[in-house]
Amino acid sequence: MNGIRLPIELTAASVVTIAAILILPHVLELFALINATVYVSMAVLALSLALVWGFGGILCFGQATFFGLGGYAYAVAAINFGDTVYAVPVAIAVPALVAAALGYVMFYGRISDVYIGAITLTLTLILFNFVNSTSGDQWRIGAAPLGGFNGIPSTPPLNMPGDPGNPLPPEWIFAVAMLSLLICYIIAKLILRARFGRVIVAIRENERRAELLGYDVRAYKLGIFVIGGAMAGLSGLLFANCVFVSPTMFSLFYSGQIIVWVMVGGLSTLVGPVIGAILLNLLTTWAGTLPEINPSLILGAILALAVLVMPRGILPSLATVLGRFRGARGMT
Amino acid sequence: MALDIVFAVGFQVLSGVATLLITSLGLAIIFGMMRVINLAHGEFLMLGAYAAILSARAGLNIWIAMLVVAPLAVGGIGLIIERLIIRQLYGRMVDTMLATWGLSLALIGAVTMIFGNTVAGFSAPLGSFAIGSFTASAYALFLIVAAVILLGGVWAILRFTPAGLIARGTMQNAEMASALGVSPDRVYAVTFAAGSAVSGLAGALIAPFSGVVPTMGAAFIAKSFITVITGGAAMLAGTFSASGLLGTVATLGTFATTPVFGEVMMLAVAIVLLRLLPQGITGRFFRRAL
Numbered sequence: 132m133n134g135i136r137l138p139i140e141l142t143a144a145s146v147v148t149i150a151a152i153l154i155l156p157h158v159l160e161l162f163a164l165i166n167a168t169v170y171v172s173m174a175v176l177a178l179s180l181a182l183v184w185g186f187g188g189i190l191c192f193g194q195a196t197f198f199g200l201g202g203y204a205y206a207v208a209a210i211n212f213g214d215t216v217y218a219v220p221v222a223i224a225v226p227a228l229v230a231a232a233l234g235y236v237m238f239y240g241r242i243s244d245v246y247i248g249a250i251t252l253t254l255t256l257i258l259f260n261f262v263n264s265t266s267g268d269q270w271r272i273g274a275a276p277l278g279g280f281n282g283i284p285s286t287p288p289l290n291m292p293g294d295p296g297n298p299l300p301p302e303w304i305f306a307v308a309m310l311s312l313l314i315c316y317i318i319a320k321l322i323l324r325a326r327f328g329r330v331i332v333a334i335r336e337n338e339r340r341a342e343l344l345g346y347d348v349r350a351y352k353l354g355i356f357v358i359g360g361a362m363a364g365l366s367g368l369l370f371a372n373c374v375f376v377s378p379t380m381f382s383l384f385y386s387g388q389i390i391v392w393v394m395v396g397g398l399s400t401l402v403g404p405v406i407g408a409i410l411l412n413l414l415t416t417w418a419g420t421l422p423e424i425n426p427s428l429i430l431g432a433i434l435a436l437a438v439l440v441m442p443r444g445i446l447p448s449l450a451t452v453l454g455r456f457r458g459a460r461g462m463t
Numbered sequence: 464m465a466l467d468i469v470f471a472v473g474f475q476v477l478s479g480v481a482t483l484l485i486t487s488l489g490l491a492i493i494f495g496m497m498r499v500i501n502l503a504h505g506e507f508l509m510l511g512a513y514a515a516i517l518s519a520r521a522g523l524n525i526w527i528a529m530l531v532v533a534p535l536a537v538g539g540i541g542l543i544i545e546r547l548i549i550r551q552l553y554g555r556m557v558d559t560m561l562a563t564w565g566l567s568l569a570l571i572g573a574v575t576m577i578f579g580n581t582v583a584g585f586s587a588p589l590g591s592f593a594i595g596s597f598t599a600s601a602y603a604l605f606l607i608v609a610a611v612i613l614l615g616g617v618w619a620i621l622r623f624t625p626a627g628l629i630a631r632g633t634m635q636n637a638e639m640a641s642a643l644g645v646s647p648d649r650v651y652a653v654t655f656a657a658g659s660a661v662s663g664l665a666g667a668l669i670a671p672f673s674g675v676v677p678t679m680g681a682a683f684i685a686k687s688f689i690t691v692i693t694g695g696a697a698m699l700a701g702t703f704s705a706s707g708l709l710g711t712v713a714t715l716g717t718f719a720t721t722p723v724f725g726e727v728m729m730l731a732v733a734i735v736l737l738r739l740l741p742q743g744i745t746g747r748f749f750r751r752a753l
Contacts, residue, residue: 190557246737248560252685253730253734260730383681424572425571431570434565435563438561438562442558
């Protein structure tokens with residue numbers, strides 16, 4: 132069944148992506164288009180945590196670490212290299228390496244659930260505090276000042292490959308973001324279909340049993356954690372291309388938000404967190420325009436309600452309801 | 464001359480440890496008794512601070528506002544939250560964390576809407592005293608004393624009172640306690656309210672030097688969370704040893720470099736410690752302590 136469904140799902144995702152790239156830049160105004168690009172970068176971030184937490188069962192409270200690192204690595208490399216295309220692999224490699232180091236310490240140290248949450252959260256806070264304090268001229272990497280609390284407002288956007296003087300217009304950045312999302316989705320789908328992904332899910336379901344069956348649980352967890360870190364880094368890069376990098380990328384609010392997206396969208400789905408990220412971002416942006424209501428209140432209430440009422444997330448709950456409906460109809 | 468530096472630094476270390484201990488104890492009580500991590504803990508501190516400042520503004524004596532009103536108010540709020548949210552999620556640790564995280568965001572939003580995003584504050588109600596050629600805040604001394612009394616008080620309640628016995632019994636084996644006629648639900652409700660009350664008190668106690676803003680909890684939740692997790696299963700011994708260690712590192716680090724790096728050092732030490740002792744300090748040492 133999966134064999135038939137996979138091509139259909141991938142084709143559908145590609146069609147949606149191409150349609151969005153062709154249509155949205157003509158429909159949306161520039162500001163809205165840049166906002167849309169931010170949402171897409173958030174969707175990539177949600178996808179990364181969906182892999183790590185939803186399928187890997189690793190409760191990472193600090194996915195924002197890799198998001199922020201990706202953004203900063205991109206900004207610093209782009210300013211130093213001049214040609215920003217070369218900064219792309221850096222923005223993916225740096226968070227992946229940090230995830231590898233952190234994951235090695237955690238998984239090979241046999242640290243589990245809450246303690247992983249505590250450690251990843253702590254790392255985010257360390258970086259938040261550290262980057263916030265890097266104002267002043269002594270804090271620079273090559274030609275790039277880290278800028279402390281203000282971040283790096285002069286984060287250069289991506290340029291045409293091989294043509295540093297020619298930055299991509301916002302429509303192209305949007306297209307790059309959409310394509311990145313599509314690629315990450317396809318990669319995630321393929322991983323989950325492969326043996327590696329099946330073992331990952333088996334470990335989530337029952338770690339002891341997977342281990343007794345002869346799988347090296349530590350290596351598998353490390354693997355999915357690094358992949359998630361690299362994806363989060365890519366999303367940081369995309370974010371840096373629409374806004375600019377600043378210490379808030381490491382903040383508790385971001386780390387929390389990512390978890391809300393995945394939780395509300397649906398654990399152990401891929402499309403759910405993507406939709407969750409986009410819908411909740413639209414919601415918070417809309418709530419931000421209401422003078423009397425604070426966006427945190429809405430976001431928080433949604434998370435609490437989601438946990439209480441639909442602990443498996445909107446998409447799986449919806450699927451259950453639909454399935455019941457269909458089942459009832461089938462019987463008559 | 465050198466001696467008063469030692470005393471002044473020692474005093475700072477003690478007050479750093481005391482602050483960490485006070486702000487972590489409420490979280491530790493709830494985690495130790497119920498295996499529930501209350502990520503809205505920072506907002507409970509914030510509510511305690513607001514309760515104190517509002518009742519002080521309404522003309523109440525500042526000490527009564529801080530030491531009586533704040534814990535009672537937040538304890539009451541904790542009781543309601545236990546009913547509405549925590550109770551639905553017993554045994555689902557991760558879900559509890561997520562729900563309380565949502566609660567934390569919602570409380571920040573709600574308080575911002577009501578009181579605005581401005582810093583309110585009241586000055587420390589005590590003056591200062593001298594250590595050799597240094598002056599130290601008398602309020603910091605008060606905090607150290609308060610931390611000792613709070614820790615001793617909770618320990619004495621758990622160790623010597625019938626309620627403490629029931630609480631310890633439920634903590635060790637809820638099913639057995641239930642079979643002996645104790646209602647674990649009630650024990651949990653009381654525990655959560657008590658932990659919330661301690662958090663509320665802590666919020667009021669730190670308000671004079673932290674300032675009162677809706678987002679003030681964020682500065683404490685992570686440190687408290689780390690302290691409690693690093694402490695491990697035995698709530699009092701764990702919190703005491705972890706806040707002693709981490710508070711010392713943070714304060715000495717602050718002296719050697721900047722406050723930011725002091726905090727970074729503390730968090731780094733916590734990570735290394737968790738790597739070495741994955742079950743926290745009391746997973747290895749003081750296992751039989753409370």
